[in-house]
Amino acid sequence: DTGVSQDPRHKITKRGQNVTFRCDPISEHNRLYWYRQTLGQGPEFLTYFQNEAQLEKSRLLSDRFSAERPKGSFSTLEIQRTEQGDSAMYLCASSFLSGRENNEQFFGPGTRLTVL
Amino acid sequence: DAKTTQPTSMDCAEGRAANLPCNHSTISGNEYVYWYRQIHSQGPQYIIHGLKNNETNEMASLIITEDRKSSTLILPHATLRDTAVYYCIVYSYGQNFVFGPGTRLSVLP
Numbered sequence: 001d002t003g004v005s006q007d008p009r010h011k012i013t014k015r016g017q018n019v020t021f022r023c024d025p026i027s028e029h030n031r032l033y034w035y036r037q038t039l040g041q042g043p044e045f046l047t048y049f050q051n052e053a054q055l056e057k058s059r060l061l062s063d064r065f066s067a068e069r070p071k072g073s074f075s076t077l078e079i080q081r082t083e084q085g086d087s088a089m090y091l092c093a094s095s096f097l098s099g100r101e102n103n104e105q106f107f108g109p110g111t112r113l114t115v116l
Numbered sequence: 117d118a119k120t121t122q123p124t125s126m127d128c129a130e131g132r133a134a135n136l137p138c139n140h141s142t143i144s145g146n147e148y149v150y151w152y153r154q155i156h157s158q159g160p161q162y163i164i165h166g167l168k169n170n171e172t173n174e175m176a177s178l179i180i181t182e183d184r185k186s187s188t189l190i191l192p193h194a195t196l197r198d199t200a201v202y203y204c205i206v207y208s209y210g211q212n213f214v215f216g217p218g219t220r221l222s223v224l225p
Contacts, residue, residue, distance in 0.1 A: 004159070033212075033213075035215075040217065041215075041217055042118070042201075042203055042215025042216055042217055042218055043160065043213075043215045044215070045212040045213060045214070048212070056212065058212075091159050091160070093159070093160075102165070103207065103209070103213075104162045104165070105160075105162065105213065106162070107159030107160045107161070108159050109157075109158060109159050110158075110159050
């Protein structure tokens with residue numbers, strides 16, 4: 001297993017179009033996270049899944065955003081009717097949370113979205 | 117908002133120790149201190165975490181003050197490949213990671 005992978009690495013789209021990103025976590029990791037990162041800022045939490053259940057969504061996740069993790073393995077993040085303000089790096093991370101102590105998250109390389 | 121405060125940027129000479137400070141004066145008793153770094157154009161990478169005791173691994177050492185209001189990440193022999201943005205995060209079970217803008221460390225030859 002080579003870590004968390006994301007596809008595509010780069011996406012350029014026109015305003016108003018829909019885009020979908022995919023994340024493949026480390027196998028057997030039960031938690032999967034999505035973050036957004038803009039230039040000069042740290043990653044901002046968007047949502048996370050425990051297995052196939054989406055347990056929390058940030059208020060940053062407007063109704064144009066939807067995320068799924070249908071079989072508790074890979075996840076998709078869809079943005080409908082993209083806006084220029086959606087331009088950012090979208091990061092996926094996974095972890096195996098077995099207790100209360102360690103939540104080491106492993107991040108993928110990210111998908112850079114540019115909305116023209 | 118992030119519960120941590122870090123300097124915006126720091127420089128370190130190659131081969132010397134890099135000491136990155138972090139203030140977390142409102143940390144609660146059950147909150148851990150996590151450190152991640154992000155090399156340009158890559159996703160963040162876990163470095164180390166701790167609760168009360170100092171911790172060391174193959175990458176770095178984490179020194180947490182006795183009152184837990186601040187900590188220091190130490191890279192003992194910085195190399196050019198350690199140039200990155202370093203994030204200090206306070207985390208407890210049930211919370212989400214909140215990243216601040218971090219410290220941009222430049223290791224100079």
